[in-house]
Amino acid sequence: MLVADSIAMHFGDRRVLSAATLRAMPGELRVLLGRSGAGKSTLMKVAAGWLAPDSGIVRLGDDVRLRWSPAALARGGVFYLPDDGALGSALPIRQQLAMFAERYPGGDAPEAAMERLGITHCADMPPHRMSGGEQRRADVAAVFVRRPRVLLADEPLRGIAPIDQERILEAFRDLARAGAAVVVTGHDVEALLDGADHVTWCTSGTTYELGAPARARAHEAFSREYLGRA
């Protein structure tokens, strides 16, 4: 379990988060929703060790720290998938997946992961030669080779075709069913709510645990202020 608890964060004069909490729970696919600029990506970066918060703690299992390095969290089983991709742009996908297989034995074989995500034909290409959807699927293939305990995916469905979105969400659901804690952000609300076990709403610098998607849809303030329904 990974918890970024009571996180406060500011950039210059702007306070982005005042008391936000992100929880990644084993066996659950959680979605973190909120308007642009609400602080979702900032909270994900704090949880992944890429930003040091003004206050708050990050807890991985029983290990509580004020400040983690991304590599230390990664060694503890966290995989961070940023919105611009987790793989380098220059090396072929096969080579990058082989790095994960070598470093973290026990996950899916690179070939099997590429086949699962339907990117076998891209194996010898660097990501910059692939389409946006293929790049995202390559990132997810790396997740399956790594088989992390916790996956933090920041807007993994952005700008890709619905069929790719479905494939990626299905892969995340498989990962959660296998016991991993998965947290996903994004604005593809219907797709995300359909696949999620739990919804967290990030707004006004804080977070609200809304529970299952059905409860979230019925939440008055969430419906009115985020979903845009009367």
Place this chain on the structure above:
Amino acid sequence: MRARSLTSLASQLLLRHGLVAWPLVRMIFALALLMTLSPPLPVGGGVSLGVIGFSVAVAMIAISRRGERVLLANLGVDVAQQVLLLALPALLLELLLGMLLGLIAGEASAALSA
């Protein structure tokens, strides 16, 4: 990512970056020194440390530009480990260059005295 995994794929990636950065930095140093009419290939403590430092900086920029920071972090490679592996080729090449230039200077003075 200890010494046992110096041959790992992630380490090889970093060593390659370090290997590419060193000649580039040496060339820039040489050009800058030639423009000031100084010998283009000085070696020794301060200069070599400067070259190693710049090589690491150039390699870190390359890693950032190629989007490999997240890849390396997800592989569990700390920034300190990255710096160490990036500096290693520059360190060895500086030592080799020093030895080579020493050898050439020795040969030249032997030829002159003969």
